[in-house]
Amino acid sequence: MSHTDPPGPVPAQVDVAVAARWLDGQVVRTPLLRSPAIDRLAGARVLLKAENLQAGGSYKMRGGLYAVGRLATAGHAGVVAQSTGNHAVAVALAARRHEMAATVVLPVDAAPTKVARARAAGARVVLAGSTVEERLAVARRISDETGHPIVDAYDHPDVIAGQGSASLELIEEAERAGTPLDALVLPVGGGGGVAGACLAAAGRPIEVYGVEPVGCDSLARSLAAGRPTPVQPAPTIADGLRPSCVGELPFAILRTRLRGVVRVDDEEIAEAFRLLLLELKVLAEPSGAAGLAGALRLTAAGDGGQRTVGVVLTGGNVEADLVARLATSARPRAEAAA
Amino acid sequence: MSHTDPPGPVPAQVDVAVAARWLDGQVVRTPLLRSPAIDRLAGARVLLKAENLQAGGSYKMRGGLYAVGRLATAGHAGVVAQSTGNHAVAVALAARRHEMAATVVLPVDAAPTKVARARAAGARVVLAGSTVEERLAVARRISDETGHPIVDAYDHPDVIAGQGSASLELIEEAERAGTPLDALVLPVGGGGGVAGACLAAAGRPIEVYGVEPVGCDSLARSLAAGRPTPVQPAPTIADGLRPSCVGELPFAILRTRLRGVVRVDDEEIAEAFRLLLLELKVLAEPSGAAGLAGALRLTAAGDGGQRTVGVVLTGGNVEADLVARLATSARPRAEAAA
Numbered sequence: 001m002s003h004t005d006p007p008g009p010v011p012a013q014v015d016v017a018v019a020a021r022w023l024d025g026q027v028v029r030t031p032l033l034r035s036p037a038i039d040r041l042a043g044a045r046v047l048l049k050a051e052n053l054q055a056g057g058s059y060k061m062r063g064g065l066y067a068v069g070r071l072a073t074a075g076h077a078g079v080v081a082q083s084t085g086n087h088a089v090a091v092a093l094a095a096r097r098h099e100m101a102a103t104v105v106l107p108v109d110a111a112p113t114k115v116a117r118a119r120a121a122g123a124r125v126v127l128a129g130s131t132v133e134e135r136l137a138v139a140r141r142i143s144d145e146t147g148h149p150i151v152d153a154y155d156h157p158d159v160i161a162g163q164g165s166a167s168l169e170l171i172e173e174a175e176r177a178g179t180p181l182d183a184l185v186l187p188v189g190g191g192g193g194v195a196g197a198c199l200a201a202a203g204r205p206i207e208v209y210g211v212e213p214v215g216c217d218s219l220a221r222s223l224a225a226g227r228p229t230p231v232q233p234a235p236t237i238a239d240g241l242r243p244s245c246v247g248e249l250p251f252a253i254l255r256t257r258l259r260g261v262v263r264v265d266d267e268e269i270a271e272a273f274r275l276l277l278l279e280l281k282v283l284a285e286p287s288g289a290a291g292l293a294g295a296l297r298l299t300a301a302g303d304g305g306q307r308t309v310g311v312v313l314t315g316g317n318v319e320a321d322l323v324a325r326l327a328t329s330a331r332p333r334a335e336a337a338a
Numbered sequence: 339m340s341h342t343d344p345p346g347p348v349p350a351q352v353d354v355a356v357a358a359r360w361l362d363g364q365v366v367r368t369p370l371l372r373s374p375a376i377d378r379l380a381g382a383r384v385l386l387k388a389e390n391l392q393a394g395g396s397y398k399m400r401g402g403l404y405a406v407g408r409l410a411t412a413g414h415a416g417v418v419a420q421s422t423g424n425h426a427v428a429v430a431l432a433a434r435r436h437e438m439a440a441t442v443v444l445p446v447d448a449a450p451t452k453v454a455r456a457r458a459a460g461a462r463v464v465l466a467g468s469t470v471e472e473r474l475a476v477a478r479r480i481s482d483e484t485g486h487p488i489v490d491a492y493d494h495p496d497v498i499a500g501q502g503s504a505s506l507e508l509i510e511e512a513e514r515a516g517t518p519l520d521a522l523v524l525p526v527g528g529g530g531g532v533a534g535a536c537l538a539a540a541g542r543p544i545e546v547y548g549v550e551p552v553g554c555d556s557l558a559r560s561l562a563a564g565r566p567t568p569v570q571p572a573p574t575i576a577d578g579l580r581p582s583c584v585g586e587l588p589f590a591i592l593r594t595r596l597r598g599v600v601r602v603d604d605e606e607i608a609e610a611f612r613l614l615l616l617e618l619k620v621l622a623e624p625s626g627a628a629g630l631a632g633a634l635r636l637t638a639a640g641d642g643g644q645r646t647v648g649v650v651l652t653g654g655n656v657e658a659d660l661v662a663r664l665a666t667s668a669r670p671r672a673e674a675a676a
Contacts, residue, residue: 036393053620281621327665328658
């Protein structure tokens, strides 16, 4: 783990509930969507929480808004953030809403859509490095110079609690509909979202799973090693899932609460992307589609009983060129459907 | 007008309310979506009713389910329908839900997605001709042979009332949110949906507009001529908006209630498609995107005041190849944004 500062207190279930109340009316209450075709393929009832329809295009808006809002209340005049994209967009939008300055550090190869969205939200955008460590060093320097605190993309209790509010909404709406979740599946970057999901699900008989791209499996390795374990991230179309290491705070939650990690390859992510686009009629970014890819792998391995599986579609910020490429690249999905 | 049988009584506002109550719990209550980017471009508050997320992938499910359901109650064992696609899919799904036989007549160049969806729903699919007249003749012969009634795609009071329930939900949800509609915009094929919208809006100060592709403007010509007036439909990417003539029943409603018709070209439809996909994160079929294209043309011509404009995104059944083609074909939208 490269972080030198303690990332803060480990949040608990109550913090997710408090964040959800704070965010009520501040964020879009995104719909739960279903597709008969996806249900058939999964052999399960699949409830998809469409956070790609969230303000800012991803569920990162929740953690960003909650963390930045609390810093605004505490009197801070600005914030600094680093991310591969969606967290930076969320912090930029949140800072604008609270009339604060925002500086966001993005990788030099960041998706142009995400750079444009952060700039459109009024943030100062700094492009630096390609690894988390390089960007964090730049963010710390800017934080020292400006006195503005860093809002970490996942090693921050308010960010974890805020992200968890998406899972809590999904869990509670499934209960209201009479179809409580048996499992809840989220993609894993730094682990903040899936850690929030574990907190949101605490006390209920819901198995929470994380999904990592093959070769970007820091969480799986960390769970095996018993401590945060970095990887050299392999190339993947899921650009949001490439942090080199799961965060310390998420890991402290996940090590005891997560049921398991599923690895998916780019083909499976692309197939999930197409299902979401052509059957569910929504645009997910590959990182968001990875959750469904993992759910399909899980249900394919299951006993075929009628389970209810929740998936958080974490985001939808994707380049037009990539949409065009993924929409048509056909592949028989014999192995996943079998 | 080519229909020889009287298409039935002209439905009224109360019929939409009755249909909406009948359909409650039978169809998906689709969300109202918004995008800051679309609002900025329109200079208006644009509320998009996402009927592309409806069962069967289009709002045609409403009219199909309501009309077929009432025929089932009346003791019929089967139904016949003809359409360019979505109505056929809706009738097929509705018939399956009511355990009735369904025969659907589609054009020989129907979108493969729609043919596959009708077949998957258990309907007998007959591919015949490329005009409404040819398909209607085949449908009438099948109806005579089987004794199963035809559920017309738009010249049917229950279909108009059912389609109108989507507009009614949009109108009422906008009111509940404190942003009542100033205008309501729908694409026009045979005119059933926009006629239902006029009925749903009756008694409220809402201007209802129809949108037709350039060269497929039977409604505009019919309003000018004072009677249903066929056209030779020009090629358009909006395959669902190509009937050669507006229906008699819709026309009887629209001639006095519609505020106006907006014509849009394929470029404007493609640009609206991209906005919906990349900003709103949903997949609309070109016929569905035409409604937004028309709304953008209307608001561009407006006075810039903060109006609230509702748009029904009527459907999302589109071929992967077309998605790929439309996602990336760039065009500066100077004229619409000006």
